[in-house]
Amino acid sequence: MPTLSGLFTYPIKSAGGVSLDRAHVGPLGLDLDRRWMVVDDTGRQLTQRDCPRMALAGVEVEPDGLRVTAPEMPDLCVPFEPEGPPHPVHIFDQPVRARQVGGEADGWWSAFLGLRAALVHFPDEAERRMNPRFGTARISFVDGNPLHLVSEASVADLNARLTVPVPTARFRANLVLSGGDPYEEDGWRRIRIGGLEFDVVEPCARCSVLNVSGGRMGAEPLRTLTGYRRRGRLVEFGQNLIHAAQGELAVGDPVTVLRRADLHLQ
Incomplete structure (x- = not known):
């Protein structure tokens, strides 16, 4: 079996x-699975297809949120419930009303990937169907x-x-x-x-x-x-x-x- x-x-x-x-x-x-996503300056998803370097970013779950690590980068702390403004994004051409994490997150991902990027969160009220x-x-x-x-x-x-x-x-x-x-x-x-x-x-x-x-x-x-x-x-x-x-x-x-x-x- x-x-x-x-x-x-x-x-x-x-x-x-x-x-x-x-x-x-x-x-x-599963709880927390793919609840955050990195997007470019048009709101389109960024993945290892476009940026293989993303595979070097590690994630740890801590009591108050996520800790993100990467080579030659300071640790990034991401809260479980970001309070940034709504941030419309597209994932495989599907529109989603996400929420911007803001703070240090956008600068961290932009510096790590070498392009303008933002980290967004999928809030509980967001709607997307298979x-x-x-x-x-x-x-x-x-x-x-x-x-x-x-x-x-x-x-x-x-x-x-x-x-x-x-x-x-x-x-x-x-x-x-x-x-x-x-x-x-x-x-x-x-x-x-x-x-x-x-x-x-x-x-x-x-x-x-x-x-x-x-x-x-x-x-x-x-x-x-x-x-x-x-x-x-x-x-x-x-x-x-x-x-x-x-x-x-x-x-x-x-x-x-x-x-x-x-x-x-x-």
């Missing part, structure tokens, strides 16, 4: 993740779904094909599973982790962010994945989930497959 072996939240989109032993699944997914083809869940600054899952077995299969293996953390998943067979998750449609149920709604289409290591863009592992995980125009690895209820998850929780795809209908 697969088990939950890793729990990760990524408070600032495209910055470092935070490893957790326990986590709360709230209205938007692709209606897959559901109606509210989402934060995630790419498109509340939660993302990868399997250690699938990563191990990929690494067997690579000259230089990649860590599971490169996939920036919220939920990491151990046990089971490689790519077994492709056929799941509903699962239970601990006491919470999740719908498995679509594979994760991988992009160039997967090739970022040490603040630099490379060619792997996306090139290798393209050779055997391409479906149409997309390269798929991992699965995206919608939570059916709010509650607690903990590393070590068992994973039960409640419904699988009907392969005769594929």
Whole structure:
């Protein structure tokens, strides 16, 4: 039986993740996940696709907010509830009424990235929905779904094909599973982790962010994945989930497959 072996939240989109032993699944997914985002001077999202250097920014969760660290930069403190003015932004052409963090944050990110940038927050009252083809869940600054899952077995299969293996953390998943067979998750449609149920709604289409290591863009592992995980125009690895209820998850929780795809209908 697969088990939950890793729990990760990524408070600032495209910055470092935070490893957790326990986590709360709230209205938007894991608490704090992608609730902050860096934007350019037009209000468009900045990610490792545009700025691989963002991978060097680490994030720690402290009692009063986030602490952001980066090479040759002073630490940046970010409050949980920024009091800056409303700041309309666009993420993948979707408008969102975010809130500007302000203070030292904009100068910090501008200096670190070498361009005009601002840090914005997704407040509780903000409204953004996932692709209606897959559901109606509210989402934060995630790419498109509340939660993302990868399997250690699938990563191990990929690494067997690579000259230089990649860590599971490169996939920036919220939920990491151990046990089971490689790519077994492709056929799941509903699962239970601990006491919470999740719908498995679509594979994760991988992009160039997967090739970022040490603040630099490379060619792997996306090139290798393209050779055997391409479906149409997309390269798929991992699965995206919608939570059916709010509650607690903990590393070590068992994973039960409640419904699988009907392969005769594929």
